[in-house]
Amino acid sequence: MEQANSRMTALWIYTGLTLFPILILLGIFMRANQGGVITVPADRFFSFLTLHGLGMAGLWFVFGMASNNYLLNKHSASPLVGNIIAYILTLIGVVLLIIATFIGKFAAGWYFLYPLPFYKTWESWATPLFLVSIGVLGVGWLVWTISMLIGILRKYSLPQALAWHYLRGRKEPEVPPFIVVLTATLIGIFICLLAGVTLLSLYFGEYLGWFKNDALLMKNLTFIFGHTLVNEMLYLAVAVLYELYPEFGHRAKWKTTWYVALSWNATFLIVMFAYFHHLYMDFVQPTGFQFIGQIASFLAPIPAAVITIFSVLAYTYRNSMKWNLASLLYFYGVLGWAIGGVAAVLDATIVNNFVLHNTQWVPAHFHTYNLLGQIFFNLAFVVWFAEKVSGTPFSVGLSRSIFALLLLGGWGFVSMFYLSGTFSIPRRFNLYPPDLSMGTTLAKAAAGFAVLYLLGIAFFFFGASKRCARAFSR
Amino acid sequence: MTQQVLVLISFLIVSGALVLVFQMVFFSTKKTNDIAPARVNRYRGLWFLMLGIILGVVFFFTLPRSPYLLFVQERPEKIIVVTAQQFAFTLSDESLDREKTSAEASGGTVLPAGALVEFRVTSRDVNHGFGIYDPEHTIIAQVQAMPGYVNRLRIRFEKPGTYNVLCLEYCGIAHFIMRTSFEVR
Numbered sequence A: 001m002e003q004a005n006s007r008m009t010a011l012w013i014y015t016g017l018t019l020f021p022i023l024i025l026l027g028i029f030m031r032a033n034q035g036g037v038i039t040v041p042a043d044r045f046f047s048f049l050t051l052h053g054l055g056m057a058g059l060w061f062v063f064g065m066a067s068n069n070y071l072l073n074k075h076s077a078s079p080l081v082g083n084i085i086a087y088i089l090t091l092i093g094v095v096l097l098i099i100a101t102f103i104g105k106f107a108a109g110w111y112f113l114y115p116l117p118f119y120k121t122w123e124s125w126a127t128p129l130f131l132v133s134i135g136v137l138g139v140g141w142l143v144w145t146i147s148m149l150i151g152i153l154r155k156y157s158l159p160q161a162l163a164w165h166y167l168r169g170r171k172e173p174e175v176p177p178f179i180v181v182l183t184a185t186l187i188g189i190f191i192c193l194l195a196g197v198t199l200l201s202l203y204f205g206e207y208l209g210w211f212k213n214d215a216l217l218m219k220n221l222t223f224i225f226g227h228t229l230v231n232e233m234l235y236l237a238v239a240v241l242y243e244l245y246p247e248f249g250h251r252a253k254w255k256t257t258w259y260v261a262l263s264w265n266a267t268f269l270i271v272m273f274a275y276f277h278h279l280y281m282d283f284v285q286p287t288g289f290q291f292i293g294q295i296a297s298f299l300a301p302i303p304a305a306v307i308t309i310f311s312v313l314a315y316t317y318r319n320s321m322k323w324n325l326a327s328l329l330y331f332y333g334v335l336g337w338a339i340g341g342v343a344a345v346l347d348a349t350i351v352n353n354f355v356l357h358n359t360q361w362v363p364a365h366f367h368t369y370n371l372l373g374q375i376f377f378n379l380a381f382v383v384w385f386a387e388k389v390s391g392t393p394f395s396v397g398l399s400r401s402i403f404a405l406l407l408l409g410g411w412g413f414v415s416m417f418y419l420s421g422t423f424s425i426p427r428r429f430n431l432y433p434p435d436l437s438m439g440t441t442l443a444k445a446a447a448g449f450a451v452l453y454l455l456g457i458a459f460f461f462f463g464a465s466k467r468c469a470r471a472f473s474r
Numbered sequence B: 001m002t003q004q005v006l007v008l009i010s011f012l013i014v015s016g017a018l019v020l021v022f023q024m025v026f027f028s029t030k031k032t033n034d035i036a037p038a039r040v041n042r043y044r045g046l047w048f049l050m051l052g053i054i055l056g057v058v059f060f061f062t063l064p065r066s067p068y069l070l071f072v073q074e075r076p077e078k079i080i081v082v083t084a085q086q087f088a089f090t091l092s093d094e095s096l097d098r099e100k101t102s103a104e105a106s107g108g109t110v111l112p113a114g115a116l117v118e119f120r121v122t123s124r125d126v127n128h129g130f131g132i133y134d135p136e137h138t139i140i141a142q143v144q145a146m147p148g149y150v151n152r153l154r155i156r157f158e159k160p161g162t163y164n165v166l167c168l169e170y171c172g173i174a175h176f177i178m179r180t181s182f183e184v185r
């Protein structure tokens, strides 16, 4: 069982580490085209944009699920078949997605805002194929979510897994923070996947000519699905952090307390309403929702900042830490997450959103907490796993080169986005008009920094793949 | 200073503080000793209170300035109907239903400086954005153009000059060339 579990995890790691550089390359092509270094035809550019966005969100979501699944099995076994079904359906979904975007040139963007998929400038078969591919991925992930919830419920009741007894002052049975965070996150994922199913059904209904949809409703569904899923994938990575970070210090592991329980139950609820901040510039959305959007976006970081970020700092302070690639990625990943969060709160303030919405400030903030936060956490898991399974640590030289390249490349890259946003450069433009030529210059620099990040990932791949291979030979 | 620059400066200040704290904690691991959990909890409480207050203050100062509440008591002096369609805007001071010559076609839209203008923004096909850039190429306002809905944006232009309008919502492969402009005199 343990062996099968390790092999499944290694398989996810190989798949992820193969897809990641390809998706980064698509990003580099886009920034280089915006910078005038290379030429990508407009139809190609926007199909790259679609695949890059969806691919990255899907990739790091499944990565988060796979690492949690691996660690969950140390506490309570979840059905292996859930993991296998998810892997097969993910693979099929990804292949269909690549066909729809690469061959069919489907280019409605990662959030395929209704009714854009129906206004095809691409192959007419690409739209239904795209919707089917999203459907296949959704089904696979729904099965996986349920399979992991089954694993948790084999050991704890649902109120226990959410640590509600801690809120009533009881400490028995003891539930590790990892389980609390994971359970809250899985329930959130379940809800947003249901929103995704509803959205897809409405698309198919209209495709078959049964009815016509309402643009505002579809927009709300798109963002409950998309925004919440992207949020939850971050929390998946944080659940793993709770489990692994204390392995690098000499102090005791974190224990669940009433405030940890409260924080994660609150986060799980708040996150469901934060997506409203995507609709600030739709003035017809009821104003009450807009204000709820800002309240939720302001409340969401409080538990995260007070519990997780503070706990990591408090745990590290004056602790004899074992600094290696994994712990460095964790520690500085938390910093990236925090800074990305600050940028997100600034954008989620309605008056700022009024001038920042759909400018490069938006990719700036989410690339910060993805590229320099959440992905660092996931890579840290890979290092931990690869070293454990092979028994050989990453060498100091390799670790240093990887870490330096990721930091320099990553922060340089996102800085160009922040500057672009400040100078009103719109997002999702493949070329900039002469009055916004600043965008071109910044895009060129961004492409350069992204190459450094890619190089860091290439070194990482080299170090990790060799070690993970041992999962199969044991 | 534009609002965007103000946002960047506040972002840099907070991020700088975070980097300092993280570096300090990182270097503290060279000299190790234990800290009492009670002290950690006291700091946690303080930090929680401080963060809550800061966010609360920002919240109550920024909310009344939200675009939905701007100029609600006043009567707009000029109404402009904006119809977005892949991949162009039509600005008109006529009603939506009557297919009259747009203001643009009849020699460009001219808006009086200092007057309260209401844009009634909608779309004939997919979602578009309506982003107004001032003569210095800085975004000063925006709203979405959505099929089946009319978003009303009220704004007063003080500075005379040429204002560009760019589509800020991805609407298809020619999205980046979708634009128009008007004059404020």
Ligand SMILES: [Cu+2]
Pocket (backbone or CB within 6 Å): B128, B129, B167, B168, B169, B170, B171, B172, B175, B176, B178
């Ligand atoms: Cu557009």
